[in-house]
Amino acid sequence: MAATASIAGYSGSITGPTGFTEVTQWKLTVTNDKLDATNMSSAQYKEYVGGLSGAEGTATTQGTVIPARGTLNAATLKTKSTGGATITGSIIVDKVDVGVPVDGKVTYDISFAFSGSVSIT
Amino acid sequence: MDELLKAILALYNAAGGATLKTASPGGMWLDEAPQSVSGTFIVLTGVSAQEDFVMNSTVGTIDALVQFSVNNIGSGTDSLVVTAGQAVRSTYHDVILTGMTGINCLMAKCNNARLIRDPDSTGYSYVIECKYLLGR
Numbered sequence: 001m002a003a004t005a006s007i008a009g010y011s012g013s014i015t016g017p018t019g020f021t022e023v024t025q026w027k028l029t030v031t032n033d034k035l036d037a038t039n040m041s042s043a044q045y046k047e048y049v050g051g052l053s054g055a056e057g058t059a060t061t062q063g064t065v066i067p068a069r070g071t072l073n074a075a076t077l078k079t080k081s082t083g084g085a086t087i088t089g090s091i092i093v094d095k096v097d098v099g100v101p102v103d104g105k106v107t108y109d110i111s112f113a114f115s116g117s118v119s120i121t
Numbered sequence: 122m123d124e125l126l127k128a129i130l131a132l133y134n135a136a137g138g139a140t141l142k143t144a145s146p147g148g149m150w151l152d153e154a155p156q157s158v159s160g161t162f163i164v165l166t167g168v169s170a171q172e173d174f175v176m177n178s179t180v181g182t183i184d185a186l187v188q189f190s191v192n193n194i195g196s197g198t199d200s201l202v203v204t205a206g207q208a209v210r211s212t213y214h215d216v217i218l219t220g221m222t223g224i225n226c227l228m229a230k231c232n233n234a235r236l237i238r239d240p241d242s243t244g245y246s247y248v249i250e251c252k253y254l255l256g257r
Contacts, residue, residue, distance in 0.1 A: 013177040022175045062175070062182070081177055103230050105173075105182050105254060 007080050014059055016075040017091060019067030019108070028057035028077060028087060030120065055087065056113035067110050069093045075112075089118040122170040124221040125185055125253060126151060129165060131220055132212065141212040144205040145191065154192065161205045164190040168250070183224070183255040189213075194244035199236060206234060206247030213251055221255075228254035 014020045033051030057077075061067060070092065077087040097109040132138050133149045147155065147162025154164050168186040175181050191206045214231040230252045237246040 009176065010174055011177045022178065022180060024173060024175055026176075078177075103228065103252060103254075104184070105227070 007084055009079070011078075011081040012084070013078045013081065014075060015078075017068060017073040017093065017112075019063075019065040020059070020061055020075075020110075021065060022061055022063045024060045024062060024107070026057060026059035026077060028055055030055045030087075030118070053118065054114060055089070055118045056111070059110045059112070061108045061110065062105055066098065067093055067096055067108055069096060072115055075114075086121050087118060089114045090116050122167045122185060124224050125170075125187065125218070125226075125255065126165065126167055128218040128221050128226070129187065129213070132216070132218060137216070138212050141205065141208040144201075144208040147192075159195070161191060161193040161201045163205065163209070164192065166190065179257070181257050182227070183253075183257070185253040185255055187251050187253070189249045189251065191247040191249070192244065194239070194242045199238070199245045199247075202245045202247040203236065206236075206249055209249050210234065218253075223257055225256045226253060227256050228252075 009025070012023075012026065014023050014026055032053045034048040035051040037047045037049045039047070072090045072092050075089065075091040079085045091112045092115050093110055093112045095111040099107045099109065130149060130151065133142060144161065145163050146160035147158040149163040149165055151165050152167075155162060166188045168188050170183050170185040172181055172183045189206075189209045191202045191209060193201045210231045213229055216229055218226040218229065231249055232252065233250040235248050237248060238244075239246065
């Protein structure tokens with residue numbers, strides 16, 4: 001029986017932007033627009049060509065510092081400390097939801113987007 | 122959980138637990154009821170300790186839940202366990218525990234207290250749950 005190649009997220013990370021000190025989870029959506037190129041010569045099938053690329057995502061942090069908003073910051077996202085995927089580029093944080101439960105810990109739910117080129121390795 | 126239970130017991134035996142200790146002459150017992158004891162006693166039970174990890178780091182937080190069961194099996198009145206139960210709340214509610222190794226207490230809240238009568242022994246129990254937020 002083959003061993004699984006799955007990895008756990010505990011050694012993932014986001015480094016770079018101010019305030020991303022204790023990250024408990026992150027999620028990234030990498031997109032590439034598809035442009036409809038269907039024409040009268042396409043017979044019955046749709047045709048596409050690739051368009052603009054980008055990435056945006058969310059993260060949750062905790063601690064005393066609210067992550068910085070509105071400015072571009074170099075960021076590196078890793079799915080694993082070594083051996084996983086690495087995404088690098090400049091991100092801008094456009095929204096931070098600060099959660100302050102009366103009987104729990106303070107968390108920061110962050111929305112961000114990459115601006116400019118995104119390196120995925 | 123072990124460090125939390127030790128800190129709870131340490132406070133019971135310290136000056137801060139004097140009122141509670143007076144109200145529970147049968148003592149505080151960990152995870153078991155005594156075979157024979159006189160007077161009101163307390164059974165402390167660790168219920169759960171859910172840990173939230175931080176990515177690529179050794180820090181984290183723990184949501185821990187413990188239960189105090191204040192019992193008096195020899196007295197046909199509820200006043201003794203209610204008095205001791207209220208002393209549990211005043212001793213532990215919003216009291217940040219100290220002395221834990223590798224863990225800090227960030228929050229202490231006591232809630233969900235309820236009085237139970239045992240029809241067999243005709244004694245009473247006063248059960249209190251306490252929620253702790255711990256950080257490592």
